[in-house]
Amino acid sequence: MAKTLAEKVWDAHVVRKGDGEGANAQPDLLFIDLHLVHEVTSPQAFEGLRLAGRKLRRPDLTIATEDHNTPTLDIDKPIADLTSRTQIQTLRNNCQEFGVRLHSLGDAEQGIVHVVGPQLGLTQPGMTVVCGDSHTSTHGAFGALAMGIGTSEVEHVMATQTLSLKPFKTMAINVEGTLRPGVSAKDIILAVIAKIGTGGGQGYVLEYRGSAIRALSMEARMTICNMSIEAGARAGLVAPDQTTYDYMFGRPHAPQGEEWDAAVGYWNTLRSDDDATFDVAVDLDADSLEPFVTWGTNPGQGVSLSARVPSPEDFGDENAKAAAERALQYMGLEAGTPMKDIRVDTVFLGSCTNSRMEDLRAAADIIRGRTKDPNIRMLVVPGSARVRLEAEAEGLDRVFKDFGAEWRFAGCSMCLGMNPDQLEPGERCASTSNRNFEGRQGKGGRTHLVSPVVAAATAVRGTLSSPSDLEPAPGAAASGTAAA
C-alpha cells in the first residue's frame, strides 16, 4: 500500500500495535530513537523515576544540554538568578545520577537543544526524535518524525524508550516556485501559518514539499519545520535528499564507511510514494511570496511586510475579530498603519528558529558597511557555542560588533526570556524567534516575528524593513546572499 513519509517512519517504529480498530483503536507503542533533554521540562521527570525506583532505560539514546535558563553574558560566573542556578544544577545532578551525556554551559557543544542535535549528526533521516519542548519539530527537516512532549511523556520515554501515540492525519504543504531575493524560509512558514491558522495543523503531521522546499538548505528547512507547532501540528517534515546527505556527511555521529552506505540506502526509501494520499493538501506560491511579519499576538496573525495593520472588521469570524481587537490593543497598533511605519526598539537575532550559521551570515551580509539606527538595541545570540565559534572564525562577530549589536553566548535567550534577556513593558521587538504571544519576551513586551534579513534591515532603518528598502551600502557592494 502506498504510504506517506510520515507513515513510513511511523510503521518502522511500532513496538506494539494498539488493540482495536478505527476510531476505537488504542494507541500504538512507538520506539524513540533519540531523546533530547534540557533543564526546564526534565527535573520532575527524573524525580518521578527516582520515586518509582525506575532506571533510565537507554542513556545511550539520550542527550542533555543547558539552554533555556542560561545567561548569555558572564557565563564563567555563577548564574545570578538563584532559581535558574538551582534548575541547572538539578540537571547536572540528574544527568550524573542517571548516566546521561550533558553539554553544560561553557562546553563547545552546549547550546539550544534543537541546534545541538543536528550539529552533532545525532538527528538523522527516518528517526523518531522527542524532547520536552514543542520546537522539537525542527528535526523533521531531516525526514525524522520529531515531536514535542510534556514532562509526563519525558518520564515515560526515560523509563521505557517508547511513547504511546495515536496515528496522525497527514497534510501536504506544497510550495512551488522560486523565492525572490530577500525572501526566505521564515517567510514561507509565516505565510503557511497565516494561511491555515494556529489550529489548522491540529492532529496532522505536515510534509513540506515542492520545488521551493527542495531548493532550500538544511538550515532553512529546519526553520520551516521548527514552526510547524505554531500551526498546531504535532510534527512537520521534509523528505531527505542529497542536500540532507551532504549536510550529514562527516558530522561526529553520522554513520561512517559501510554504515554510511547502508544508511543512505535506507534514507533513499524515505519519501512519500507517488501514489500516496494525504488527508489534506495546501498550496503556496513561492514566486509571489514577500517578506512576512506578524502584527498580532499569535503566529497566525501575520501579513506581508508591504501591507498594513489589519482591522478587526477584516475578520468574519467573531472569535477572530475579538482576538484581533485584543491583539491590536496589546501591541499598541492602529488598524491601517503601514507595517513599514512601525518603529521598533529592539532587534533579536536568535532562537531555535533562526540562530544557525546561515542566519547569522544572511543578517551580517545586510548590515556589513551600514550603520545601525541609534535608537535600536540589537542582540545577536548564536544557537550554540559551536555556531558562535564558527561565526567568530569567519569574522561575523566583528561585523555585528562594528554595527553596534551585542554579540552574546548561546542559548534560548530572548525568545522566551527565562534568563535576563527580556523586553521591558511596552518595548517593541523585531524578533527572529517563533512566538509573538503576550509577554513571551518579557512582561508587556511587543513582538513582531521576522526573518533574519528583515531583522537586519530593521536594525538599520529603525522601522520594520525589508532588505530592498535599504540604500546601497556605502563603499562595499552589498553581497547578494539575502535569500538564505
Place this chain on the structure above:
Amino acid sequence: MEKFTTHTGIGVPLRQSNVDTDQIIPAVYLKRITRTGFEDALFAAWRKDPAFILNQEPFNAGSVLVAGPDFGTGSSREHAVWALKDYGFKTVLSSRFADIFRGNSGKQGLLAAELAQDDIELIWKELENAPGTAVTVDLVSKTVQCGNIVAPFEIDDYTRWRLLEGLDDIGLTLKHEEDITTFETTRPSFMPKTLPARLS
C-alpha cells in the same frame, strides 16, 4: 493518577480564543523543580488586572474552565496543566485543544472536554447571566450540564478509559517490556547513539 468519573463545580467563562500556554503560566515560573505549588502562577499576568475573571467572586472559586477555541497552544510545558490543577480546576471545556496540551492533561487527570463552539457560547451566556452556576461534567456519559443546557462532549476512548480507571501510563507500557526488548534488537546499527560521545 486519581480517577475521574464526574465533577460538579462553579463554571468560569473565559471568553478568549488562542489561550496559549505562555498565558496559562509565564516562563518565569518554569524555573521550579517541583511538580506542585503552581497555583500562584496560573494566568499570572492576567491576574494582575482586577477585572480578570478569576479576580471576581464567585469565579475565583471555580473548578470548570470554559474557554474559547485553540486552548493550550504553544509551548509543551506541562506546568500549564499543573497550574490549572493546583488552582483547583478539574476540567477545561473548549471547542478545540492544542494536541500537546490535550495529551498533557490526560496524563495528569485534568479532563479536556471538547464541545461544539455553539454549546460553549450557550454555557458562557448562562454563566454570565447567573454567576456561580454549577457545571457538571460527566465522563461516563460524556455530557456537560449547566442550568438547562445539556451538551455532549468528545474525548478519545483511550484517554477516557485511563481517566476513569486512574491508570499510570508507564506501568501500562512496562507490561509490554518484552516487546520493547525485542524491538531494540532489530534497530539498524547505522542509527546513532549518544554514547560514547563523539565530538567535532
